[in-house]
Structures are given as structure tokens and as C-alpha cells.
Amino acid sequence: MVHSFQKGIIYFxxxxxxxxxxxxxxxTDVINTIxxxxxxxxxxxxxxxDSNADANRTVLTLAGEAQEVRKSALELFKATRELLDMRTHxxxxxxxxxxxxxxxxxxxxxxxxxxxxxxxxxxxQVAKLNIPVYFYEKNAPTPERQNLAFLRRGEYESLPKKxxxxxxxxxxxxxxxxxxxxxxxxxxxxxxxxxxxxxxNTTDIAPAKQIAALLREKNGGLxxxxxxxxxMPGYQAxxxxxxxxxxxxxGMAEVFEACRREAGKLGLSVTGSELIGLTPLEALLxxxxxxxxxxxxxxxxxxxxxxxxxxxxxxxxxxxxxILEYRLADExxxx
Numbered sequence: 511m512v513h514s515f516q517k518g519i520i521y522f523x524x525x526x527x528x529x530x531x532x533x534x535x536x537x538t539d540v541i542n543t544i545x546x547x548x549x550x551x552x553x554x555x556x557x558x559x560d561s562n563a564d565a566n567r568t569v570l571t572l573a574g575e576a577q578e579v580r581k582s583a584l585e586l587f588k589a590t591r592e593l594l595d596m597r598t599h600x601x602x603x604x605x606x607x608x609x610x611x612x613x614x615x616x617x618x619x620x621x622x623x624x625x626x627x628x629x630x631x632x633x634x635q636v637a638k639l640n641i642p643v644y645f646y647e648k649n650a651p652t653p654e655r656q657n658l659a660f661l662r663r664g665e666y667e668s669l670p671k672k673x674x675x676x677x678x679x680x681x682x683x684x685x686x687x688x689x690x691x692x693x694x695x696x697x698x699x700x701x702x703x704x705x706x707x708x709x710x711n712t713t714d715i716a717p718a719k720q721i722a723a724l725l726r727e728k729n730g731g732l733x734x735x736x737x738x739x740x741x742m743p744g745y746q747a748x749x750x751x752x753x754x755x756x757x758x759x760x761g762m763a764e765v766f767e768a769c770r771r772e773a774g775k776l777g778l779s780v781t782g783s784e785l786i787g788l789t790p791l792e793a794l795l796x797x798x799x800x801x802x803x804x805x806x807x808x809x810x811x812x813x814x815x816x817x818x819x820x821x822x823x824x825x826x827x828x829x830x831x832x833i834l835e836y837r838l839a840d841e842x843x844x845x
Contacts, residue, residue, distance in 0.1 A: 525618040526576040531610045535561040547589045552581040557837040564742045566601025569787045596693040602740045607693025614699045625699035633697045637681035642694035645679045649698035666693045704754040705786035708769045709747040718748035721772045734759040757793040763800035782823025788834040
């Protein structure tokens with residue numbers, strides 16, 4: 511079967527994306543070494559590297575033929591096992607290990623079940639590196655383990671107790687010096703997710719946490735939305751950090767406007783937003799249509815979304831570098 515993901519481009523392979531998050535966002539030399547090893551080990555392409563010093567975290571986006579992506583992902587675990595030490599890691603973002611989470615996302619000519627099979631194989635390979643592995647999302651053995659937040663509760667510091675009370679699916683189940691260094695990792699297959707942060711005109715974290723609590727789905731807020739509040743000293747701002755797990759149910763524009771309303775009730779305003787990693791083109795077009803309901807061309811919709819969401823206000827937003835389909839085309843991954 512041949513599946514068309516981007517209009518005008520036909521894919522002739524099982525095309526898969528991986529978006530591993532690893533726990534280093536400050537030491538540029540270490541990040542570059544890790545990324546270089548990942549890039550050199552297979553035919554998969556590194557599409558984006560998004561590091562943040564306050565979070566002390568890097569989000570890596572890889573894409574290509576499924577088996578090649580898995581090969582690159584495994585190299586990431588090997589590199590971080592050598593170069594990172596969770597015993598000295600601190601950052602704003604919740605984390606469980608050196609490679610905190612590694613989702614596989616089917617892009618074209620591939621089902622979620624097939625991506626889950628690749629994730630299962632990766633988990634088996636990672637466990638052989640003496641790293642505890644928890645499966646989530648499509649790979650979760652129980653409904654509660656589908657939720658990353660459930661698995662990551664208590665974060666890295668809880669691992670000695672977590673390994674006993676919530677044993678990993680694969681790998682060591684006791685807290686050793688090796689496990690202390692690597693932490694544990696969460697692996698699984700899922701659909702597209704948007705990591706989307708909105709900045710407030712305050713350095714007080716309390717309003718960000720309050721807004722996050724109001725807007726997250728599990729508290730009766732927006733559908734398919736997870737949220738936390740945190741402080742980003744590098745931006746001199748508190749942020750509401752969102753995961754949009756289904757942008758067809760709730761997109762960036764709906765979240766941005768809801769956040770703006772709630773901030774206004776607290777006497778605050780939003781100053782801009784940022785996308786971490788890459789976004790599918792349709793997610794940005796939907797935001798553009800929200801603000802420009804009269805039909806118009808693709809580029810106009812993209813620029814409308816960028817302007818209205820303040821995507822250039824925190825750091826520069828270049829569509830060619832941030833839209834998944836554009837990066838796939840530029841890397842000639844379509845054939």
C-alpha cells in the first residue's frame with residue numbers, strides 16, 4: 511500500500527518518526543556529540559534538535575524507514591548511557607532517566623500497531639543495556655500505564671522505590687549504581703503530539719500552575735490537553751507547558767485563547783508561545799483557519815498562525831525548519 515502524507519508527495523517506505531527526549535540541555539559539546547553519533551549510525555535523518563537550558567533537556571526528531579529509525583534510537587540510548595549521569599541532573603522538566611521518553615510515531619504507509627512492534631523491539635534492545643524500560647501509550651500493558659505522567663510520577667528521585675512498587679516491563683528491577691546513572695526510560699508508539707508552551711508576563715510560577723490546572727483535561731478542562739506550570743529563567747517568564755495529544759480535538763489556537771482568557775482573569779497577559787520540536791503542517795493550518803476563517807492559501811494561513819500565536823515572540827520561528835512535512839521534503843525522505 512502507498513500512502514500520501516503530504517499532498518503531492520508519495521512515500522514508498524514504512525515511514526516513522528521518533529521524538530526521543532534526553533536529559534541534557536546545557537552542555538553544547540555533549541549534545542553535539544550525542545546527536546552526531548545518532549546521525550551517523552543509520553540512514554534515518556535528524557530533522558530537528560531542540561535544546562533548552564532551563565529544562566536541561568533536548569528533544570530530538572528523527573525520521574526515515576522504521577528499522578533505520580530504531581537503529582538510531584538505540585544509538586541514542588548507548589550514547590547517553592556513556593555521556594550522561596542522572597545523579598547530577600537538575601532541570602525544570604519532569605524526567606525519569608537519561609533518555610526520559612522515546613515515542614515512535616507512524617507517518618506514512620505504517621500503522622500504529624506496526625510502530626508499536628518497533629517500539630517493543632527497541633525496548634528489548636534497551637533492556638539489554640541494563641536500563642529499566644517502561645512501555646506506555648500503544649505499548650502499555652495496562653490502561654494506567656498508557657499515561658506518561660503516571661509512569662513518571664515522583665521522577666528520577668523516586669526510582670529506588672518505584673522499581674519495587676511499579677516494576678518496569680523490561681530490564682533491571684533493582685536500583686544499582688548502573689541504574690542510578692542512567693535512570694529509567696519510557697518507550698512506546700503514539701500518534702502526533704504537540705509540545706506547546708505559552709509564556710506569561712510574570713516570573714511567578716503560581717499563576718502558571720493555576721492556569722495549567724484549569725485547562726488540563728483530567729480536571730475537566732480542554733479535551734486532549736495535558737498541562738503543567740513552570741518557570742523559565744532564561745525567558746524571564748513563567749510558562750504554561752502543554753501537551754496537545756490530539757490537535758484535531760483541541761489545537762494551538764484554542765489553547766492559546768483559553769490561556770489568554772485565564773491569564774486576563776488574574777490580571778496577566780500572554781507574551782508569546784513556542785513549539786518544541788516539529789509540528790505537522792495541518793496543526794499550523796488549523797490555527798491559521800481559526801484566525802482567518804475565509805479560505806486562503808497555505809503560506810498566508812501559516813503566517814497568520816505565527817503572528818496570532820506569537821510564535822516569533824519568544825524565539826524565531828522558521829516554518830521551513832519547524833514543519834514536519836517541509837523537513838521531510840528538504841531531507842528527500844519521500845522516496
